Amino acid sequence: METQAPTASFTVIPNRRPATDEERWLAMEDPVFGKVFTDHMARATWREGDGWADRRIVPLAPIPLHPAAAVLHYAQQAFEGLKAYRWADGSIKLFRPEANAARLAASCRRMALPEVSEEDFLAAVEGLVEVDQNWVSGTDGASLYLRPTVIATEASLLVQPAAEVDLLVTASPVGAYMGAAGEGVSIWVSRGYHRANPGGTGDTKTAGNYAASMLPQKEAKEHGCSQVLFLDAREDTYVEELGGMNLVAVRADGSVLTPRLTGTILPGVTRDSILTLLRDEGRTVEERDIALSELVEGMESGEIVELFACGTAAVVTPIARLVSDDLDVSVPERSEDDGPSVAETMRVRLTDIQYGRAEDPHGWVREVVPAPEG
Ligand SMILES: Cc1ncc(COP(=O)(O)O)c(C=O)c1O
Incomplete structure (x- = not known):
């Protein structure tokens, strides 16, 4: 029987040595895409028979993997890419995260991985953005790129769907993109x-x-x-x-x-x-x-x-x-x-x-962190 937590909330274990303000500003000044990471990552673990458990937001760190972990050999894996944006009023929003959740679920089905529910997807991504909100720059065109990844961690060289799987979400500040006005x-x-x-x-x-x-x-x-x-x-x-x-x-x-x-x-x-x-x-x-x-x-x-x-x-x-x-x-x-x-x-x-500069006629924007009061 699957034992699921009643809600998809992620427990936060704070990083006790986060980047200093100065380190963070320096890192965010002109980040190379995908090379700079925030202080935390979201993580959950799935085991066959038990389902998803251990939903947590933890300090960003390398993860121990057995050399025979299935993902390393047979690439049983699926991932996503989406961004969080800081608006002029200080709030932070995601853009169509439900669409990324649906695509990750479809990717997981194709890769014979356990699906991540929309609820878990949103809780992981939003929990991480909330904890690392200082990493979402208000500079024009900047954003926080979120990378949810589902990997087969079971140590097994059998070519079959893994019985142990992890969901990992990392976040990377990304700078302004030049835009489409250039020559192409x-x-x-x-x-x-x-x-x-x-x-x-x-x-x-x-x-x-x-x-x-x-x-x-x-x-x-x-x-x-x-x-x-x-x-x-x-x-x-x-x-x-x-x-x-x-x-x-x-x-x-x-x-x-x-x-x-x-x-x-x-x-x-x-x-x-x-x-x-x-x-x-x-x-x-x-x-x-x-x-x-x-x-x-x-x-x-x-x-x-x-x-x-x-x-x-x-x-x-x-x-x-x-x-x-x-x-x-x-x-x-x-x-x-x-x-x-x-x-x-x-x-x-x-x-x-x-970025909230125009109306959102299709309801694509989802608030994660509200504007500070006053
Ligand atoms: C192969 C491929 N095609 C298209 C896209 C664009 O997809 P999206 O607009 O969801 O980022 C991506 C990026 O994720 C991609 O990797």
Whole structure:
């Protein structure tokens, strides 16, 4: 029988040696993404037959793992990425954490891991943000990146679902991102490597997808590109997504195109939010298969006027150029008369909601720490 705690509250065991104010300010001044961590982490442990237990927020520390822990050998793992934002009134908010909770539950199902309930997910994330609220910067564009991770800790070399699993949540301050006003990045279109197969784990946020993308990502860097774009594995024809972001194209008539979710693409929360905001604006949004040749011909003819990538980490990244062994094509240059790009408009629209500078018509924002009184 499963013995679950009656509520999903996480017991706090405070760090008795947290960073000093000075250390924290220095760490938060210009943090490299994912390299700086707060004083605590959230943790819970699952055992077959017992269910989730030991929900706690503890000082951040390395975790002991048996060398035969299943995650180290068979990558039985799932994770998430979301951010906490400090508003001008001092309050701290999360953006659509319920969507991340649902995606983690789906990822856990696919990886034969025990699901983390929405209640536990929110309690872990919110508990950590509350305890480490001093790490949420009020600087324009800064935020606290939260990384929930579920790992198979059982010491077992049997290829079977682990009987012992941990949920870990770490938090990293991240600085302001330059925004979408820049010139745009070059993207390497991977020809030999694919990210996901039908029936595989492409729509799952799990370590193996990223492990397999490191070599094509390295190839992209060697060709002066910042990210890699993958084509579908079945026909090697249709664009899917980047290593860590979804792809959107804008046509000359203002309509928007994006690859449909076929099971081989991660359903991004940012993607969904931007598509919703674009539809709110009255734009036509098409989610369908998009051949690379359609994009290339569209960029050459002027039919495609913008390409951008979107995801939690960088929000919106305009793409200027697609490059591959047999390809080098640029998005038509914009002139001042064109007005703000769709990428820039969407970045502003989304971040205005996230930071409380605009109304939240879809109820996406969730308060974690209220504004101080007075
Ligand atoms: C492969 C991949 N695609 C897309 C995304 C964008 O998803 P989200 O907007 O939820 O961050 C991510 C980032 O999590 C990703 O890793």
